[in-house]
Amino acid sequence: MTLTQATGELLLPDHEAIGAWRRLRDRLAHADRDTAAAALAALAGDIRRTVISTIAGAGLGHTGGDLSVTDILTTLYGAVLRIDPARPGWPDRDRLILSKGHCSVALYTTLTTCGYFPAERLRAFAAPMSPLNGHPSRRAVPGVETSTGPLGHGLPVGVGVAVGLRLRGSPARTVVVLGDGELQEGSNWEAAMTAAHRGLASLTAVVDRNGLQQGARTSDTNGLEPLADKWRAFGWEAVEVDGHDHLALLDALTAPRGDRPRCVIARTVKGRGVSFMEDRVEWHHKVPDAEQARLALEELR
Amino acid sequence: MTLTQATGELLLPDHEAIGAWRRLRDRLAHADRDTAAAALAALAGDIRRTVISTIAGAGLGHTGGDLSVTDILTTLYGAVLRIDPARPGWPDRDRLILSKGHCSVALYTTLTTCGYFPAERLRAFAAPMSPLNGHPSRRAVPGVETSTGPLGHGLPVGVGVAVGLRLRGSPARTVVVLGDGELQEGSNWEAAMTAAHRGLASLTAVVDRNGLQQGARTSDTNGLEPLADKWRAFGWEAVEVDGHDHLALLDALTAPRGDRPRCVIARTVKGRGVSFMEDRVEWHHKVPDAEQARLALEELR
Amino acid sequence: MIVEETYDCRDSFADELVRLAHADSRIVAVCNDSVGSSKLGAFAKEFPDRLVNVGIAEQDMVGVGAGLANAGLVPFVCGAATFLTARALEQIKADVAYSLANVKLCGMSPGLSYGALGPTHHSTEDLSWLRAIADLPVVVPADPAQTRAAIRWAAGTDGPVFLRIGRFPVPDVSPPGDDPAFTYGRASRLREGEDATIVATGTMVSRALLAASLLAERGVSARVVNVSTVSPLDREEIAAAARQTRAVVTAEEAVPTGGLGAAVAEVVLATRPVPMRLLGPRTFAPTGDPEFLLEHFELTADGIARSALEVLGLDHS
Amino acid sequence: MIVEETYDCRDSFADELVRLAHADSRIVAVCNDSVGSSKLGAFAKEFPDRLVNVGIAEQDMVGVGAGLANAGLVPFVCGAATFLTARALEQIKADVAYSLANVKLCGMSPGLSYGALGPTHHSTEDLSWLRAIADLPVVVPADPAQTRAAIRWAAGTDGPVFLRIGRFPVPDVSPPGDDPAFTYGRASRLREGEDATIVATGTMVSRALLAASLLAERGVSARVVNVSTVSPLDREEIAAAARQTRAVVTAEEAVPTGGLGAAVAEVVLATRPVPMRLLGPRTFAPTGDPEFLLEHFELTADGIARSALEVLGLDHS
Numbered sequence A, B: 001m002t003l004t005q006a007t008g009e010l011l012l013p014d015h016e017a018i019g020a021w022r023r024l025r026d027r028l029a030h031a032d033r034d035t036a037a038a039a040l041a042a043l044a045g046d047i048r049r050t051v052i053s054t055i056a057g058a059g060l061g062h063t064g065g066d067l068s069v070t071d072i073l074t075t076l077y078g079a080v081l082r083i084d085p086a087r088p089g090w091p092d093r094d095r096l097i098l099s100k101g102h103c104s105v106a107l108y109t110t111l112t113t114c115g116y117f118p119a120e121r122l123r124a125f126a127a128p129m130s131p132l133n134g135h136p137s138r139r140a141v142p143g144v145e146t147s148t149g150p151l152g153h154g155l156p157v158g159v160g161v162a163v164g165l166r167l168r169g170s171p172a173r174t175v176v177v178l179g180d181g182e183l184q185e186g187s188n189w190e191a192a193m194t195a196a197h198r199g200l201a202s203l204t205a206v207v208d209r210n211g212l213q214q215g216a217r218t219s220d221t222n223g224l225e226p227l228a229d230k231w232r233a234f235g236w237e238a239v240e241v242d243g244h245d246h247l248a249l250l251d252a253l254t255a256p257r258g259d260r261p262r263c264v265i266a267r268t269v270k271g272r273g274v275s276f277m278e279d280r281v282e283w284h285h286k287v288p289d290a291e292q293a294r295l296a297l298e299e300l301r
Numbered sequence C, D: 001m002i003v004e005e006t007y008d009c010r011d012s013f014a015d016e017l018v019r020l021a022h023a024d025s026r027i028v029a030v031c032n033d034s035v036g037s038s039k040l041g042a043f044a045k046e047f048p049d050r051l052v053n054v055g056i057a058e059q060d061m062v063g064v065g066a067g068l069a070n071a072g073l074v075p076f077v078c079g080a081a082t083f084l085t086a087r088a089l090e091q092i093k094a095d096v097a098y099s100l101a102n103v104k105l106c107g108m109s110p111g112l113s114y115g116a117l118g119p120t121h122h123s124t125e126d127l128s129w130l131r132a133i134a135d136l137p138v139v140v141p142a143d144p145a146q147t148r149a150a151i152r153w154a155a156g157t158d159g160p161v162f163l164r165i166g167r168f169p170v171p172d173v174s175p176p177g178d179d180p181a182f183t184y185g186r187a188s189r190l191r192e193g194e195d196a197t198i199v200a201t202g203t204m205v206s207r208a209l210l211a212a213s214l215l216a217e218r219g220v221s222a223r224v225v226n227v228s229t230v231s232p233l234d235r236e237e238i239a240a241a242a243r244q245t246r247a248v249v250t251a252e253e254a255v256p257t258g259g260l261g262a263a264v265a266e267v268v269l270a271t272r273p274v275p276m277r278l279l280g281p282r283t284f285a286p287t288g289d290p291e292f293l294l295e296h297f298e299l300t301a302d303g304i305a306r307s308a309l310e311v312l313g314l315d316h317s
């Protein structure tokens, strides 16, 4: 098969970053809760700052959703997922699918903190011929399991991964990170039904419940509540946590499992960490100008 | 706009049948419950027999689902819907959308009992150039509000109708009849969410809960239970009734309404009324041969 | 080089829709959490009850549109072209086209206009997808005047329509005084020429005109035809091009082998087969802004002119 | 008239899939409550754990296919062609083609084969829809031998494929001894001829051969080319037809102006423009069984032969 997308330079592993990430994982494996919380908070802070400068530099991005999902991704990559960034194709890796693909910058940045590719490459985000386009492409970015961008695609793919891993006898787990507005897409409920029917206990959905979608509050657009009830009626376990509390997320993501898929509804704030962005719908895809970026970075210090 | 589908002869109102239907409606309006039940049962029997002979004659049809939905359609057209078969375009008519469009023969037959077109025309079902093809076409069949056949289309359209009628200040109501297997389509849940968000109290969904889909039981394919909980979690009123009990259906379809859409889960038996078809998956689209048709008609007498 | 003023046709669309909605209370808008990108802000303010935002749910959006039409309203169903078409194609086929529902589907920001948001957001397949559906007029206005005229026409016509509303900035191309600037089913000849014909649609029309100027400098006389109704095609105008000029180049911000290019090719082959070149993206795009991507796919005045020379056998520069 | 034996290619598909699944444990099947119509009954019996029936949910079906591929399996995703494509087109674009997922999409019972079930069940737009998507091979076997060979090829190739598996009964058309009966990307010349070329795909290939016989009786020598890979097209074989014969007729059970016809037209125009006629349905079908509908749309040996005569300018019968 010939790839018709010119992807410019390949993204290759950053072994130094991989080493640092491995040390972090080791440290966290033995740390007490306070130490773990502090380490993850530090990592999240790094990621948020890079998100801001990457978006400001490229003049493109979905700032609000990147900042609301950061702590979820930080917890997953920092302390939960069994992965090997040096071998993105390792058959028994845990899979993370960012279904809300518009928050690619948070994902790309998180992937660099694991060493999938060097952080410098983020400067090419959205640049001509760059492998890093506005939405994650499986063709071009190691660590990206499936190309996302259109909403409502991640959960069906995650269901297929989980079914496939079970068939192959793999212990790997599958996590799909979803937007809340995204749950208006019916494809999610098709997949939710299938996941429950098949008892996919290795599948976790994390909903970034920031209460905002592109143009307005979810509750003013097409209300989702009672959201946990919806998941339960579709046969899932559902828990609600503070989506900016790394330890709460960690607990929800690692708690012992029954025979059902689990949904973690992570209550978050869109634009989290930057006062003038928090819970403001216009920051869905607004790009900070130089001054706003400076202020944001200051607040995130 | 030119219609590119050759539809053969037009279907025109059958004024005699309209008269008979009007008399039935008048009678039912003043009848006690036993009389009403008997009248509707008689009508349903007529419809079932015509369904069998139409399908056997054409060599095409979805016998099982036609027989499971018959009592629902009988109740709706016989006693609930405010319609005028002489004026299928009357702006304030109640709308009935058969989302499970494969059960066209039950619908076509019911429409003839109201006089939308003469019952003789059913003999042309599936014949070359006939207006009556295997799935109801809005272009060709008076009384058909939207073309169905692909599953999961009816409820979104019904939502649009209900929103539109409300906007226009019309008192008309909208009823969508759905298959149970059909509810695996996510488009239904998109529409369910929108209907609840908009408080569409004039919208009713009736689920033909026969427990079977095309190839197997719903519970063996992609289980739907707890089904009422799903609708409730999506913001609807939900009631369960015996889908072959005309009075129970009538009550559920006419009970006073709050400010929410209502789902009537009608427990039915696929192939209802013909012993060797009842609850047998192969009768989803099996066509009775001459002997089977004879036996079926005998049982339905 | 003269820098012309350019416009985002979504603005003309939005403005005209509000104007029409004042005059006709049946007009409603439906969208998928795209009030901003569909430019429905003003509509929402003026007619809050007549905007049905179903959220991120394109199948529902199109079905709701068909239902609104059934109830006697005139819905303009607006969403990014790629999601509207890719996600709701069966609804477009069954609920709208096959049901002959009076629904105006408005595919916003088509082609490559989402730039670095990538191929998942580009709508380059939509013309192929929609042309294949019977009884669905596919209309692609080329500038603000055509956009307004097309919206007016659509609102006044009973039946399904797909309107492709550009986001990529374009200059005026409609001849002043041309009223209406859009006539359903009719292509317009914007420049006469004898050697070759450039048949273009949407964003490519202004580039086709520039290409014709470049070709004139090279002594080549190129006709320019603006096809604003891609389906059904104005067969006469294309047949005239095949009869009267020696080569045809098509240009569109869409996969050409199912889009405008394919439509024109059929008529050329049935009339007088002359050599043709079909310009348009055929692969997933690399990363880059829209201008970069148009260049990447040779969808520039230069690229069009070069193709015309090649197909005329004059490319020995 | 000799009555040839005819076959439902779904049977060959099903049989070959079971055979392959015995040899390769990575092969799994995915379907949308279509175990019967996709002929997966035997597969289900032999490999109950390897059949993922998601129910009536095509978006989920294709997404699940992409996920299974991600997990290292080789999914054959089977559903009626129209629902698979119309309902899950964005999943096909994003999850399969753009993601280069190793998914084999099997569109069953395409074209008009659902007969009187009507236009909602006909899949005549699918070739236009899928050809527009980059990096998605579109394969249309013409008989049992080609079906088996195409399935084998698909199973052994890493990447997305769409296979259009016919239900309408067809006779053998592959030359005996032709092994493999299907070669990806290559069209096969089934009959030599100098006057005109009939380019056909799928169910139309046997009718094209019959048409060539009818034409021979009229003294017209018609070449017959079977295009079993519709995308990417075998440009050389089509270019040869354009160079060596004076007219081209295409025949397919699909909207031709975005399907095979359009693909062939482009090559003809780029090589040596000769007159062409594109046969295939262009409207929603009336009611009728498949045989009736094929006649209605002139997709018969007679219809093809008549078109060839017309395009050669010999239709003064």
Ligand SMILES: Cc1ncc(C[n+]2csc(CCOP(=O)(O)OP(=O)(O)O)c2C)c(N)n1
Pocket (backbone or CB within 6 Å): A062, A064, A065, A066, A068, A100, A102, A149, A150, A151, A152, A178, A179, A180, A181, A182, A183, A208, A210, A212, A213, A214, A215, A270, A284, C032, C033, C034, C056, C057, C083, C087
């Ligand atoms: C199918 C589809 N429809 C529309 C869009 C446009 N879109 C991009 S992001 C977005 C809002 C997403 O909201 P949410 O899921 O809540 O994400 P978050 O708040 O985390 O950014 C929309 C509508 C899309 N990407 N895909």
Ligand SMILES: Cc1ncc(C[n+]2csc(CCOP(=O)(O)OP(=O)(O)O)c2C)c(N)n1
Pocket (backbone or CB within 6 Å): B062, B064, B065, B066, B068, B100, B102, B149, B150, B151, B152, B178, B179, B180, B181, B182, B183, B208, B210, B212, B213, B214, B215, B270, B284, D032, D033, D034, D056, D057, D083, D087
């Ligand atoms: C989108 C779509 N996928 C698949 C089909 C094929 N199909 C026709 S009927 C049917 C089963 C329907 O089951 P259910 O909704 O339970 O209807 P009923 O039991 O009342 O016949 C299927 C899968 C279809 N018509 N539409």
Ligand SMILES: [Mg+2]
Pocket (backbone or CB within 6 Å): A179, A180, A181, A208, A209, A210, A211, A212, A213
């Ligand atoms: Mg959100």
Ligand SMILES: [Mg+2]
Pocket (backbone or CB within 6 Å): B179, B180, B181, B208, B209, B210, B211, B212, B213
């Ligand atoms: Mg059922």
